[in-house]
Structure formats: C-alpha cells, structure tokens
Amino acid sequence: MGGNMMYSMGIIGLPNVGKSTLFNALTQAAAAAANYPFCTIEPNIGIVPIPDQRLNQIGDVVRPEKLTPSAIQFIDIAGLVRGASRGEGLGNQFLGHVREVDALVHVIRCFADDNVSHVEGNLEPLRDRGIVETELLLADLQTLEKRQARASRYLKTGEEKHKIELRLIENAMEQLNQGVPARNLTLKSDEQSLLAEFHLLTSLPVLYCANVSAEELADILDGDGTGPCSRHYEALRQAAQEEGAGCVAIAAQLEAELQELDEEERQEFLTELGIPDAGLDRLVRAAYEQLDLVTFYTVKGPETRAWIIPRGTKAPQAAGRIHSDMERGFIRAEVLSADELIESGSFARARDAGILRSEGKEYEVQDGDVMLIRFNV
Numbered sequence: 001m002g003g004n005m006m007y008s009m010g011i012i013g014l015p016n017v018g019k020s021t022l023f024n025a026l027t028q029a030a031a032a033a034a035n036y037p038f039c040t041i042e043p044n045i046g047i048v049p050i051p052d053q054r055l056n057q058i059g060d061v062v063r064p065e066k067l068t069p070s071a072i073q074f075i076d077i078a079g080l081v082r083g084a085s086r087g088e089g090l091g092n093q094f095l096g097h098v099r100e101v102d103a104l105v106h107v108i109r110c111f112a113d114d115n116v117s118h119v120e121g122n123l124e125p126l127r128d129r130g131i132v133e134t135e136l137l138l139a140d141l142q143t144l145e146k147r148q149a150r151a152s153r154y155l156k157t158g159e160e161k162h163k164i165e166l167r168l169i170e171n172a173m174e175q176l177n178q179g180v181p182a183r184n185l186t187l188k189s190d191e192q193s194l195l196a197e198f199h200l201l202t203s204l205p206v207l208y209c210a211n212v213s214a215e216e217l218a219d220i221l222d223g224d225g226t227g228p229c230s231r232h233y234e235a236l237r238q239a240a241q242e243e244g245a246g247c248v249a250i251a252a253q254l255e256a257e258l259q260e261l262d263e264e265e266r267q268e269f270l271t272e273l274g275i276p277d278a279g280l281d282r283l284v285r286a287a288y289e290q291l292d293l294v295t296f297y298t299v300k301g302p303e304t305r306a307w308i309i310p311r312g313t314k315a316p317q318a319a320g321r322i323h324s325d326m327e328r329g330f331i332r333a334e335v336l337s338a339d340e341l342i343e344s345g346s347f348a349r350a351r352d353a354g355i356l357r358s359e360g361k362e363y364e365v366q367d368g369d370v371m372l373i374r375f376n377v
C-alpha cells in the first residue's frame with residue numbers, strides 16, 4: 001500500500017456465522033460508491049469509504065483536483081474453531097493476517113436457520129463469543145511464551161530493560177491465563193507501549209456484530225424485540241456493555257440482498273421492513289463511536305483527503321498513516337480546525353490571519369484537524 005496504513009479492521013468469528021456475507025456486502029457497497037480509488041490487494045481485503053459531510057465542505061473551500069474520503073480496510077479471515085491456537089481448522093494461520101489491524105469486528109451468529117450448519121451444533125451466542133475469545137487468549141499466550149524465552153536469553157546481558165520486559169510478560173501471562181484480555185490489563189504507560197510492540201490479539205479493541213435475522217431486525221433496532229433472535233441479541237449486547245465493548249445488530253444476508261438492488265428499490269425495501277438505514281452505515285457509525293475514532297484532513301497539492309485514526313494518536317503517528325517517511329522525518333505540523341478553514345475561506349487566508357498553529361511531536365491530533373505536515377526525508 002505504499003506505506004499507507006489505512007485504519008483497518010479484522011473480521012473474526014466462528015465458521016459459518018456470516019463473516020464473508022457481511023464482508024461481501026460491505027465491499028460491494030463500497031464498489032458501488034465508485035469514486036474511491038479501489039485497490040484490491042487480496043480478495044479478502046476490501047476498502048470501504050466513509051461518507052463525510054465535513055470533507056465536502058473543505059472541498060468547497062480548497063477546490064482540489066481530487067477529494068478522497070477516508071476509508072476503513074476490512075480483512076475477512078477464515079472462521080476460528082475450538083483448538084485453533086493448537087492448529088485446528090484454518091483459523092490459526094489466518095490469525096497472522098489480523099495481528100496488525102487497528103480493531104476487530106467479532107461476528108456472532110444470532111440468526112436461526114436449519115439450512116446453515118453451526119459448528120457447535122446449536123445457537124448460543126455467548127458460548128460462541130467465549131470460544132473465539134479463548135482462542136485469541138491462547139494465541140496471545142503463545143506469543144508471550146516466545147517473547148519470554150527471548151527475554152530470558154537477553155537477561156544475561158544484565159540490562160535493566162530486559163528485566164522490565166520479562167516482568168511485564170510474566171504479569172501479562174498470569175492475567176491472560178485467568179481469562180483477562182490484554183486490553184483490560186492495568187499498566188503503566190511505558191509498559192503499555194512495550195506491550196503494544198507484541199501485537200497481542202486481545203489488545204485490540206473489539207466491536208461485536210450480531211448477525212440477526214432480517215425478520216427481527218426492525219424490532220431489535222427499536223429495542224422492543226421479543227423473538228428468539230432478539231433475546232440472543234440482548235444477551236450479547238449486555239455482555240458487550242459489561243466489558244465496555246460496542247455491539248451492533250446487522251442482518252448480513254439482508255445486506256447482501258440489498259446490494260442486488262438499485263438505490264430506489266433499496267430505500268423502498270428498507271422502509272417496508274421498518275429499518276431506518278442500511279447496516280453498513282450502522283456498522284461504520286458504531287465503529288466510529290465505539291472505537292473512539294477521529295478524522296483529520298490533509299489539503300496539500302492536488303488532493304484533499306480525510307484520514308481516520310484512533311483518538312489520542314500523536315501527530316507523527318498520524319503522519320505515518322499517510323507515509324512512513326512522514327512519521328520518521330516528522331518535524332512539526334501546521335494545524336487548524338476544519339471549521340476555522342471553512343470560515344477563513346482558504347488556507348492562505350487562514351495563514352495570513354495567523355490562525356495556523358504550529359504543533360510538535362507530542363501533539364494529539366483532534367477530530368476535524370486540518371494538517372500540513374513538515375518533514376525531512
């Protein structure tokens with residue numbers, strides 16, 4: 001991707017829960033949105049542009065040759081089964097593909113359908129969630145064991161940092177063994193950044209995606225569902241809430257069918273079913289809200305473009321989303337808010353008016369920031 005580190009989400013879950021159905025619906029919708037520079041890297045990696053009203057307003061001011069929305073990259077991997085971390089099924093080898101994503105979408109089957117087999121024999125979303133979570137924990141424990149062996153070897157050098165690392169690894173292993181995901185560990189900030197280097201799967205924020213039946217979707221969204229699928233969804237939603245994770249209801253099959261229709265038919269169909277918006281919009285909105293994402297903008301040269309990052313990202317790492325050279329050689333950023341730019345009428349006028357701020361390496365990028373990044377190659 002030419003150094004491009006687009007915000008990415010890995011789609012995980014048991015086999016046959018609707019991951020690929022969801023993925024196909026997402027990417028078809030993206031393809032239909034047309035004006036995005038589509039790059040298919042592999043068939044199971046798809047890019048979904050994010051509609052952004054603020055970007056259009058910035059475009060009206062800057063009048064660039066090209067206006068590029070931000071996008072989320074979704075990666076669809078094979079289903080995980082019990083024992084995946086020991087090599088069962090295809091899951092384990094594919095876990096490597098989601099190790100460096102920004103977040104996970106954990107698809108959980110809540111729909112009943114006798115024609116679609118369930119690896120565990122019956123419908124039980126909370127158990128299914130537990131199976132997948134356990135596999136992620138076991139995979140992380142393997143990662144930590146390897147790190148432990150390495151850190152132990154380096155201990156002989158007598159360097160303090162290896163002692164610190166080993167203590168962190170042992171602490172993390174103890175917690176993970178008790179079922180605590182790495183994202184819930186209480187750590188000091190230097191430990192936090194050390195742990196981040198291990199790319200543990202349970203460090204990643206997770207958004208649960210309940211794959212529900214189309215018949216019950218409207219009731220579930222209204223919060224007054226009483227059917228079997230609604231009960232499964234409610235149990236999952238509560239469990240998600242307890243662990244501070246987001247949960248969104250999607251009818252993957254319906255989403256796939258919606259992609260077969262043209263815009264007008266689609267709206268009619270949704271209205272008929274009593275559903276306010278397409279699931280893809282709901283999923284993207286949930287990701288944005290639950291995973292605490294922000295958008296910043298670049299307006300340099302012919303292209304004005306939006307970029308998604310997790311809240312709290314510092315300026316050099318934000319620049320690294322654009323190009324790794326920009327992170328490595330980061331000097332400073334000239335920053336103003338989208339509103340300030342829109343009010344000023346042009347970037348040059350904002351500069352003349354002294355609105356541009358100069359921010360350094362410790363600056364946390366804010367939602368709506370327009371940035372001109374200064375860097376050395």
Ligand SMILES: Nc1nc2c(ncn2[C@@H]2O[C@H](COP(=O)(O)OP(=O)(O)OP(=O)(O)O)[C@@H](O)[C@H]2O)c(=O)[nH]1
Nearest residue numbers: 015016017018019020021078079111113116252253
């Ligand atoms: N009734 C119903 N069937 C669904 C739904 N979503 C997916 N399916 C069906 O379930 C089967 C499996 O769907 P996939 O999307 O391939 O499942 P997957 O999670 O990608 O499975 P693996 O790649 O094997 O892990 C297919 O026959 C789908 O048509 C749904 O919302 N309702």
Ligand SMILES: [Mg+2]
Nearest residue numbers: 019020077078
């Ligand atoms: Mg699949």
